[in-house]
Amino acid sequence: MAGKKPLVYPYIPNSAPIAKAEMLQAVGAKSVDDFYADIPASLRLKGKLNLPEPLLSEAELIRHVDGLLNKNKSTRETLSFLGAGCYQHQVPAVCDEINSRGEFLTAYAGDPYEDHGRFQALFEYESLMAELLNMDVVNVPNYDGFQATATALRMAVRITGRTKILISANIGVDKLSKVREYLKPDIAIEQIPFDLKTGLLDLSALKAKLHAEIAAVYFENPTYLGLLETQGRQISTAAHAAGALSVVSAEPLSLGVIAPPVDYGADIVCGDIQSLGMHMHYGGGHAGYIASPDDPKFVMEFPSRLFGIAPTIVEGEYGFGDVAYERTSFARREQGKEWVGTAAALWGITAGVYLALMGPQGMVEIGEGIMKKCRYAMKKIAAIPGLKVIFADTPHFTEFVVSFDGAGKTAAAVNQALLERDIFGGKDLSAEFPVLGQSILFCVSEVHTQADLDCLTDSLKEALQ
């Protein structure tokens, strides 16, 4: 080390030798090692960490990371029809502008005085979602739609004092996996089959399984397979008749045209807000919402922060703060409701920006537009000999299932053939829903043009030759 100039790191102001020496002297330490006196020798790392040589300058770092990212091919460079829980939509530039602002991006847990803006923006997010959902209580986002479902069901268990859940079997396996693990060990899950003709919940099977120990009936709208559940009212009524709650996961982007679940009897509504202004981020853009009636029976069971509005000592000022904070694990550790912690607040702010930009008209137009484009793709594909759109007579929102059994092709082979034509096909369902045979879940959104959809149809025709 002799003669070598110590490295001063731009992210570490006091790595400058002058500051370091002054501070050591001020605290009466010979070296920084003095501070670690409590750490026994047996625990001290011998030598240094075996990490790659650092890239100290921005130029080197950019070159390295670009080199890695350039091995990716994005949906900007290809046509993609992938959905299945993560959705490609246009993200308005203003969404990115707001969530990139350092005031929001780098803030954390400030109180309502230094971080009034964060509180107001998240209160507004809750309020905008509430209009979409036609409900009076919405949480500050939790991690993702999977967590939202899992927590909504635990809330239902606490509210009803019962410990069994009925779940529609048309749920995706990943979400079911999360929910199962989260409801262990005290809550039992039973799946209700779906009708193989319509893809929708089998009502008679549901009624046969409802009894006095059921806390909640859970279904999705649209379902994982893209279908709009038309029996929401009957399902909720049946659940209520047995003293159970109706818990519904809804895609918020559909709610400009689709009725909010509370209108057909849902008690707790949950889901993911990735579609509302978040990029896909390779699956890293998720956040969850939970909504309920404004009834303490429900409100007191939320684990999440709930930001509310209140007056200040100055007339005309809006103040914000935590509603019913004592229910949280921050206040009461294991006596609180589940837990609360850092989750996905910035995505909540972003979703608020998105809804404000879209307005009522935008939400109606995007819903109608997606349904038109989806229907068009279904129609074109159904016309290809050998292909069948499964559940074609049930209403769809943004996704639909195509069976390739009649064409004698595996879903994997079809997706591979599409990939060779520079198209990301849909989600291969053959392992997840064997009952649907060799089938693919395609997703169509507002970003697709007629030419894109015709290109998919033509490419499928070629792939089948």
Added chain:
Amino acid sequence: MKPIAKKPLPRRFQQARWDEPVIFELSQPGQRGVLLPPVEAGIQQEVGNPAQALPAILRRKVPPTLPEMSQIHVLRHYARLSQENLGMDLNIDIGQGTCTMKYSPKINDQLARSPKLTELHPLQDPATVQGILEVMHRLEGMLKEISGMERITLQPGAGSAAIYANVCMIRAFHVGRSEDKQRDEVITTIFSHPSNAAAAKVAGYKVITLYPDADGYPDLQALKAAVSERTAALLITNPEDTGIFNPRIEEFVRLVHAAGGLCSYDQANANGILGITRAREAGFDLCHFNLHKTFSTPHGCGGPAAGACGVNAALVPFLPIPTVEFDGRKYYLDYNRPQSVGKTRPFYGVTPNMLKAYAWIMSLGADGLREVAEIAVLNNNYLMKKVLEIRGAGVPFAKGKRRIEQVRYSWEQLTRETGIRSEEIETRVADFGMHYWTSHHPFVVPEPMTLEPTESYSKADLEEYAAMLKQISDEAYTNPEIIKTAPHNSTVHQILHEPFDNPDEWAVTWRAYLRKTGRKKG
């Protein structure tokens, strides 16, 4: 001209006060913020309007009552709200102890904004996402080295989710040995994050909480009394939220192991020990890091964050699916893990934060990480010296000992002598453009204050923060009214909190507020 007076310490701050309405009040009928791509005539002719053909039960009758705003007005509203928010970029953000508020380098944000990441769908063919899979695999490798653990999962969405994932793996481990019925207790400490206790409770465990002994260390005798054949695991932080490193941690681990339990290390407080000591050497079976704390990814007003769980070989089979693997030629996702606890969240985790953490480690290397730790600790001990010079401030426990990366202080003396409480100081701090936090509940340390001056702050920053605390202390002794009536320079004045705990008055949404107050829309 004569020279202008130098800037005083603490600075004279005034928070932005835009007097901004709630967004619904900004609605102007007919205005639009964005337009959508057209639905071509060819599509229209082919399908009509399927939304209109929906069964009545599914059709929304009235469009949602969202505000109608032009683009600039949405932008301006949120830009103003952002100005009424501080953020690490603007303030000397050392007041949020336990949370490791450090500089999130802008270059890393810029890299993560690449469409080569933002526009990737998680179900793309692996051949088209080799770059991001390589980043994940490399980041796992780095965190393996930093923790000494066998494997890492990057899937949990934040620190508490990582704690819960670890608890799930602990449960699966005991199920595998048919000891899950017997092992129904989890032990933690009061100076470990509340989520250790809360996550264990959700997973069905009885929670035993150890309190500090007279020196502030987790009580070894209490642990001995608590450990038994019912112990599933110990969930513990070290250094704890007091900033005190528990030198007997190996003994803690040995005791729990001897009883057949597992030990999980909450490394939320890892910033001061990077490259100094690791989970492996202390014998832990599991650990977790917060990428948004120690590894610099921005906190985003409370997420998106990212958690990373490390496990030793015995726990590897239970990792969430999928893992990221490399076969010598290509990277791939491995779902074929029959003993896995399954999914922690959709897909693979908070990918942009993984890239930011990866870039941060790459820009520092082993020497840089050690410098991070050493300077964080030096900063902390320097600040402690400054704070202890302030009248009324104290540090309970381990008198005369150094602290690692943070300190839990007490204003007990100040409260006794002036009546001013720590929570009142918190509000007054906002008047100086800074942030301050008491501690997690319950307040084991009376009138607590927790400061964590990470490596990102200069000596002058620390002195400015201390000068502010000194001024507030002086005020407490000479003019307590200014504290009791604070904030004065904030966006708003004292909030009347009563409605927040009254179901008849609380309003979590604007529509509830309008309904409960009888105020008309518009």
